[in-house]
Amino acid sequence: MLLIYISNLDANSSQPISPSAYVYDADILPQNLFLRAAIQAREELVGSFAKYYADESYKQGSEYIQKFTQHCISQGVPETDISRMLLGTVFNNVANSVPSAIWVIYHIFSDRCLLQEVRDEVEQNAVVKDVEKGAMDGISTIDLSRLTNSSHCPVLLSTYYEVFRYHGMANSVRAVSEDHLLDGRFLLRKGGLVMMSARAQHRNPAVWGPDVDEFCPHRFMPDKKSDEEQTEQQHGRRRNRINPAAFRGFGGGVTLCPGRHFATAEILLLVAMLVLRFDIQPVGGLPWATPSTKNSSQAEAVEQPDQDIEVQFTPLPGVRRRNWYVTSSGPRDVSLLAQA
Ligand code: HEM
Numbered sequence: 652m653l654l655i656y657i658s659n660l661d662a663n664s665s666q667p668i669s670p671s672a673y674v675y676d677a678d679i680l681p682q683n684l685f686l687r688a689a690i691q692a693r694e695e696l697v698g699s700f701a702k703y704y705a706d707e708s709y710k711q712g713s714e715y716i717q718k719f720t721q722h723c724i725s726q727g728v729p730e731t732d733i734s735r736m737l738l739g740t741v742f743n744n745v746a747n748s749v750p751s752a753i754w755v756i757y758h759i760f761s762d763r764c765l766l767q768e769v770r771d772e773v774e775q776n777a778v779v780k781d782v783e784k785g786a787m788d789g790i791s792t793i794d795l796s797r798l799t800n801s802s803h804c805p806v807l808l809s810t811y812y813e814v815f816r817y818h819g820m821a822n823s824v825r826a827v828s829e830d831h832l833l834d835g836r837f838l839l840r841k842g843g844l845v846m847m848s849a850r851a852q853h854r855n856p857a858v859w860g861p862d863v864d865e866f867c868p869h870r871f872m873p874d875k876k877s878d879e880e881q882t883e884q885q886h887g888r889r890r891n892r893i894n895p896a897a898f899r900g901f902g903g904g905v906t907l908c909p910g911r912h913f914a915t916a917e918i919l920l921l922v923a924m925l926v927l928r929f930d931i932q933p934v935g936g937l938p939w940a941t942p943s944t945k946n947s948s949q950a951e952a953v954e955q956p957d958q959d960i961e962v963q964f965t966p967l968p969g970v971r972r973r974n975w976y977v978t979s980s981g982p983r984d985v986s987l988l989a990q991a
Pocket residue numbers: 739740743744747748751821822823824899900901902903904905906907908909910911913914952953
């Protein structure tokens with residue numbers, strides 16, 4: 652087996668691709684020898700989930716677990732495979748959704764101006780019903796479709812995408828099904844594997860511009876086209892805009908993450924609840940420390956902070972005893988998540 656690692660795919664450019672490393676030939680890395688501890692840990696978890704199903708404990712599980720299991724059963728998935736699939740979804744939720752949520756919360760709350768912008772747009776555009784019962788009590792309803800729509804919550808969504816651009820580190824793996832000369836330079840041999848690093852793509856200045864190494868929450872704001880740009884487009888010329896294919900936060904192609912809308916809904920709802928209900932400050936006082944990420948597991952799609960960030964929640968006045976409901980009124984507009 653041949654594994655090729657491509658680190659500099661520039662989706663906007665026809666410049667040659669520069670692989671940073673090619674590695675490993677000839678099936679010399681048998682899994683059970685080199686990955687023994689990982690495989691053993693995986694099998695232990697699968698065993699625990701199998702017991703969870705065998706003694707029907709899952710029936711006391713969350714609605715998510717119930718629906719997941721019912722779906723697997725209705726699709727004829729064998730019982731032994733359900734516990735393996737459950738391990739996959741738990742891994743995705745814990746390993747990817749949790750650090751992603753942490754980064755969105757961190758970036759919004761550590762920037763007072765950004766916090767105010769997000770708070771204002773969520774309050775004004777995503778809270779659709781506010782039935783007051785008294786000064787403190789009340790029922791508020793958040794529309795998930797508006798949270799995930801760039802015409803209603805552009806700053807929140809732009810910050811969300813920027814988190815995946817800046818902290819995304821997925822390595823998409825593809826098997827080579829036939830010999831192929833990539834870009835006229837690199838021979839991909841049938842039977843080999845190709846790994847594509849999102850981190851390299853997300854840090855390519857040719858695609859993202861000179862501020863590629865900065866976290867820019869407004870980077871993905873919907874375009875407000877200038878007159879000049881509109882004229883350029885009318886004449887069939889296109890500016891060098893961000894190519895959606897350069898965004899690999901959730902991978903791409905046929906293995907584009909099928910959990911992306913679920914993850915987006917749960918993260919944006921959590922963030923909306925936090926900005927509407929709390930102020931969050933670091934326990935040790937300002938400024939916020941930026942945690943390092945050098946110990947991040949390469950198996951995960953998003954960097955993980957090396958240190959805990961201890962924070963203090965202060966409830967905002969006026970919303971302490973409010974009940975919150977969630978509705979979903981229409982289609983989402985998460986264009987960067989829709990690309991295949
Ligand atoms: C913020 C959270 C998440 C991130 C950043 C993320 C990212 C990714 C990435 C980068 C891939 C690889 C795509 C490729 O190779 O091109 C992937 C695949 C996958 N993800 Fe997610 N994911 C997240 C959440 C979830 C959740 C919550 C689930 C399930 C409940 C899920 C289920 C899957 C599955 C099943 C695949 C494999 C798809 C296939 O091979 O066809 N993901 N994800």
